[in-house]
Amino acid sequence: MNNINNIKEVSMLKRALYITIILIAIGIPSYAYHIEVLQVSDIEPFDETYHGFIDELAKNGIVQGKNLIINRHIIDADADASTWQKIKILFRIRGTASDIVKSRPDLVVTISTPATKYSKGKFIDAGIPVVFTDVAIPEKVGCRSKTVSGPGFTGTTLYIDPLKIFRIVKQVLPNIKTVGMIHSDDDNAIAYAEETKRKLPQIGIKVLTRQVKKSDSIKPAAQELISKGIDAFVIPIDSYYGLRNNEPSRDLFAMRRKGIPVIASVAPKGIKGALLYIGPDFDVMGRLTAHQVIKILKQGVKPEDIPVATQKDLNIRVDMDMVKFHGVKIPLDILQLAKPVE
Numbered sequence: 001m002n003n004i005n006n007i008k009e010v011s012m013l014k015r016a017l018y019i020t021i022i023l024i025a026i027g028i029p030s031y032a033y034h035i036e037v038l039q040v041s042d043i044e045p046f047d048e049t050y051h052g053f054i055d056e057l058a059k060n061g062i063v064q065g066k067n068l069i070i071n072r073h074i075i076d077a078d079a080d081a082s083t084w085q086k087i088k089i090l091f092r093i094r095g096t097a098s099d100i101v102k103s104r105p106d107l108v109v110t111i112s113t114p115a116t117k118y119s120k121g122k123f124i125d126a127g128i129p130v131v132f133t134d135v136a137i138p139e140k141v142g143c144r145s146k147t148v149s150g151p152g153f154t155g156t157t158l159y160i161d162p163l164k165i166f167r168i169v170k171q172v173l174p175n176i177k178t179v180g181m182i183h184s185d186d187d188n189a190i191a192y193a194e195e196t197k198r199k200l201p202q203i204g205i206k207v208l209t210r211q212v213k214k215s216d217s218i219k220p221a222a223q224e225l226i227s228k229g230i231d232a233f234v235i236p237i238d239s240y241y242g243l244r245n246n247e248p249s250r251d252l253f254a255m256r257r258k259g260i261p262v263i264a265s266v267a268p269k270g271i272k273g274a275l276l277y278i279g280p281d282f283d284v285m286g287r288l289t290a291h292q293v294i295k296i297l298k299q300g301v302k303p304e305d306i307p308v309a310t311q312k313d314l315n316i317r318v319d320m321d322m323v324k325f326h327g328v329k330i331p332l333d334i335l336q337l338a339k340p341v342e
Contacts (some may be wrong), residue, residue: 001126008097009095009225016026016178019149019281020116020143022228031069032062032067032068032213033062033067033069033107033297034068034070034103034105034106034322035068035069035070035101035105035107035108035109035293035304036070036071036073036074036103036107036109036268037070037071037073037108037109037110037111038048038073038075038093038096038100038108038109038110038111038115038119039072039073039074039075039110039111039112039115039197040075040077040089040093040111040114040115041075041076041112041114041239043239043242043243044242044268045134045237045242045247045266045282046111046112046134046282048283048285049111049133049282049283049285049286049289050111050286051283051285051286052282052283052286052287052291053109053289053293054070055286055287055289056286056287056289056290057293060291060294060298061285061297062297066134069182071103071319072095073100075089075092075093075096077089077114083213084186089114089301090118090230093103093114093115093118093119094118094119095106096230097119097123097145098122100123101122101123101126101128103130106129107127107129107131107293107296107297107298108123108128108129108130108131108134109131109133109289109293110131110132110155111133111134112134112135112188113134113140113141114187114188115186116141116155117141117142118133118136120132120141120152124152124153129152129153129296129303130153130155130300130303131154131155131156131289131292131293131303132153132154132155132156133155133156133285133286133288133289134188134285135155135156135188136158136159136187136188136191137157138155138159138308139190140187140191141155143155143308146159146220146308147307147310148308148309149303149304149306149307149308150304151219151304152179152304153303153304154292154303154304154306154307154308155289155291155292156285156288156292156308156309156310157309157310158188158279158280158285160278160280160310160311160314161199161201162192162195162199162278163199163200164314165203165206165263165314166200166203168276168278168314168316168334169232169263169278170203170256171331172224172233172328172329172330172331172334173232174277175231175286176231177204177205177206177217177231178205178206178208178225178228178230178231179200179206179207179230179231179232179233179234179263180207180208180209180222180225180228180230181193181203181207181208181210181233181234181235181236182209182210182212182221182248182252183209183211183212183236183283184211184212184213184238184239184240185211185214185273186238186239188236188237188239189236189237189238189239190211190292191207192236192265193207193236194258195278196234196236197209197219203322207234208225208228210225212278214239214240214243217247217248218247218251219242219251222251222252222255226255230273231260231261232260232261232262232263233252233263234259234262234263234264235249235256235262235263235264235265235266235274236280237265237266237280241266241268242266242268246268246271249264249268249273250271250273251303252272252273253271253272254273256273256278256322256325256326257326261266261274261276261322261326261328262274263275263276263277263278264277264278264279264332265277265279265280266280266282267317267341267342272319272322272341273319273322274319274322274341275318275319275323275326275328276316276318276319277315277316277317277318277319277341278314278315278316278317279314279315281315283284283310284315288309288310288311289309289338291309291311292306298300313337315336315339316334316337316338316339317341318330318334318338318340318341319340319341320340320341
């Protein structure tokens with residue numbers, strides 16, 4: 001009886017082998033890698049990160065549809081949320097994370113601070129490596145520092161020291177004394193606002209902030225800050241500014257009519273209005289993320305042994321129409337580093 005069972009098992013193995021050979025012969029791909037992506041907030045910059053990630057993987061031999069299965073899960077959490085709604089969003093993140101664990105991917109990429117913060121534990125407990133991206137403050141998602149990752153996970157950070165940014169701003173606007181920043185409850189924006197308020201007095205700049213709901217118009221808060229005598233508006237990395245077809249960005253850019261320049265962290269596609277854009281390049285973030293993933297999947301490096309990556313060069317863009325409008329001069333060394341606004 002055992003011999004008969006053994007013969008059946010051998011026969012089944014041969015049949016499986018024959019099927020595999022036939023599938024390869026007729027061009028059905030044999031996937032080498034399986035990646036799941038969990039993203040919270042459906043905004044344009046995250047799309048740039050994702051597409052940069054896919055493109056860079058392909059350049060390094062990991063190609064979607066050939067040797068890569070990749071699934072992207074987007075949880076839209078951009079609307080105002082009551083406490084109960086926030087709990088429901090949290091349950092959605094964790095529920096999606098549980099579904100991803102069941103699919104047994106080789107690796108998970110998380111896009112945004114909430115996606116990372118509220119899901120990575122499930123993946124790590126299941127033995128699945130995690131690579132995060134578009135996180136402003138790595139410590140907020142459990143990293144030991146802005147450069148040192150944690151057990152089972154690593155990633156790329158949007159973090160740029162605000163002092164580095166505003167030393168450049170002061171070269172363009174040497175008389176700037178007070179800036180206004182409007183932000184939502186976005187984790188990245190809150191962290192950036194707190195650090196900016198703490199650090200900018202070191203270079204003689206006072207920071208006034210106002211927090212708004214994501215459904216709010218930006219105009220009342222902007223008018224209030226103008227009445228306080230600000231010299232410029234600062235747009236942080238905040239999903240709020242991408243909502244309703246970039247409505248908050250458009251409305252704030254319109255404040256230039258009152259002679260208030262805008263310094264932005266992100267350059268939305270298709271609209272202009274900020275004097276300077278100084279911040280991360282989300283396409284670069286995606287490409288850095290791809291290289292973190294490659295180290296894990298191709299080279300077998302443990303996530304905790306890979307430092308958190310950050311963009312080396314500032315992404316500086318100058319809107320020459322706004323330069324002319326505000327009557328400012330851009331130093332030559334900044335112009336040489338900057339790109340024009342598209």
